[in-house]
C-alpha cells in the first residue's frame with residue numbers, strides 16, 4: 293500500500309472541498325484532497341445553477357440570506373468568468389401571499405439586498421414569456437453560476453499553491469491513535485483498486501450530504517438530513533434573467549437561464565440516503581404545473597432531462613438539544629463547522645456542512661478555527677486573490693462556438709457533438725488536460741452530449757476517440773476503456789431522460805436507444821477483461 297504525508301486531508305471535491313483546499317494552501321499549509329467520483333459530481337454538479345442574491349431566504353433564513361449577498365459580491369470580484377450576470381426577478385403571481393409581498397422589500401433591506409421595484413410594463417418588455425397575471429415584481433442581483441468551472445478554478449489555484457487533488461479516490465477508513473485522534477486516512481482508487489494511506493495532522497470532511505457516512509467511518513456521529521431536489525432542463529432559455537416566485541420557498545418556483553437552456557426547480561423531499569436522489573414522474577408533473585404559473589405553456593415545451601441533487605443539510609437542532617425537523621425546507625441553509633474532537637472524542641476531524649454553493653468560500657474560510665488549532669494564524673486570503681479564469685469563454689453561447697469554428701475554417705470543422713458544437717480539437721484538449729477521463733467526465737468539461745439528442749450521435753464518436761488515444765498510449769492507465777466509457781455514459785444519459793419520456797423527447801429516446809442497442813450493440817460489448825454484460 294503506497295503512503296504519503298500531509299498536514300490536512302480534505303474529503304470531498306465539490307465546491308466546499310475545493311474551496312477549503314485553496315484556502316488551506318493559500319495559508320501555506322500542506323493539503324491533499326480526495327474525491328470519490330469526478331470533481332463536482334456530487335451536489336455541486338447537480339444543483340440549480342443560481343448565484344443567490346439571498347432574497348429567497350430573507351424571511352425563512354436571514355443568516356443564510358446575508359451570507360449569500362456578501363458572497364455574491366465576492367464571487368463577482370474573484371470569479372467573474374464563471375458567472376453570467378443575468379440579474380433576477382422576484383415576481384408575485386395571483387397564488388402568492390399578499391402579506392409576503394408587503395414584507396419582502398423591508399426584509400431585503402434588513403439583509404442588505406438591493407430589491408428594486410419594477411414596473412410591470414418594463415418586466416414584460418424584458419421577459420415577454422412571463423405570465424401576464426404577475427402583479428408585482430422586484431429586481432435583485434441573482435445570476436447564473438457555472439459549477440464545474442468554479443470548482444476547477446479553485447483546484448487549479450490550490451495546486452498553484454502546492455496542494456494536491458485526486459479524483460475517484462474515496463476515503464474508505466481512518467487510522468486513530470490511542471487517544472482517539474485521527475492520524476491517517478485510507479483511500480482506494482475505484483478504477484485501479486490501488487490503496488493508499490495518507491498520514492495527516494487533521495482531516496476536514498467537506499463530503500456534503502455524505503458527511504454523516506464519512507464521520508461514521510471515523511467513529512464519529514453526524515446526523516445529516518439530505519433534502520432531495522429535482523429539476524428539469526428545458527431545451528431553451530425561456531427568460532433572460534433568473535425568475536423566482538415572490539413567496540416563501542416552495543417547489544417549482546425558480547427558473548434559471550443557464551448557457552443555452554433553462555432549469556426549472558426544485559422539489560425538496562427528505563431522504564435517508566443521499567445516493568437515492570432519483571426523480572419521480574410525480575415530481576416532473578408537479579414541477580411542470582408550477583412552471584406554467586410563471587411561463588404559461590411551459591409544460592408543453594421540450595424537456596431535455598430531469599436530474600436531482602441531495603442538499604447537504606445539517607439539522608443544528610441537535611446542537612441545542614432539540615428534536616430534528618421533519619421537513620428539510622425547515623432546516624436552515626446556514627453552515628456549520630463541527631469539531632468531532634470536542635463532540636465525539638475523535639480528535640483531528642472536522643466536518644463542514646450545510647451552506648449553499650453561493651457561500652462555499654465563506655464556509656471554507658471557517659477553517660480558520662481548524663488552522664488555529666494546529667498552530668497557524670495565517671489569515672484567509674481567498675477573497676482578495678482572483679481565481680484563474682476558465683480556459684473556454686464562459687458563459688458560452690452556441691453562437692460563440694459557431695463563430696470560433698468558422699474562424700478556424702468553417703465547414704471543415706470536425707464536429708463530434710452537433711447539439712453543443714463540441715469539436716474533436718476541444719475534446720482532444722480536454723483529454724490532454726485529464727488523460728484519465730471517462731465520457732461522462734468529458735461531458736462536465738465540454739458539455740458533450742448535453743443537447744437535445746442527449747449523446748445519441750456524439751457518444752460513439754467520442755468513444756472512438758478514447759479508443760484511438762488508448763491505442764496511441766495517450767490515455768492514463770486508470771481511464772475506462774472505450775466500451776465501458778460508452779456504457780457508463782449511456783446509463784447516465786438514460787437516467788435523466790427516463791422520467792420525462794414522452795412527446796418529442798420519447799421519440800429522441802427511441803432513436804438514441806435504437807442506435808445504442810440496435811446499431812452498436814453497445815449493451816453487449818465486452819469490457820477490458822473481455823466480459824460482456826451477460827457475463828458481468
Ligand SMILES: Cc1cc2nc3c(=O)[nH]c(=O)nc-3n(C[C@H](O)[C@H](O)[C@H](O)COP(=O)(O)OP(=O)(O)OC[C@H]3O[C@@H](n4cnc5c(N)ncnc54)[C@H](O)[C@@H]3O)c2cc1C
Nearest residue numbers: 304306307308328334335336339340342463500521649650
Ligand atoms: C436541488 C438543489 C438545488 C440547489 N440549488 C442551489 C443554487 O441554485 N444555488 C446555490 O448556491 N446552492 C444551491 N444548492 C445547494 C448547493 O448545491 C450545495 O450547498 C453545494 O453544492 C454543496 O457543495 P459541497 O461541496 O458541500 O457538497 P458536494 O458538492 O456534494 O461535494 C461533496 C463531495 O464529497 C464526495 N464524497 C462523499 N463521500 C466521500 C468519500 N467517502 N470519500 C471522498 N469523497 C466523498 C462526494 O462525491 C461529493 O462530490 C442546491 C442544492 C440542491 C440539492
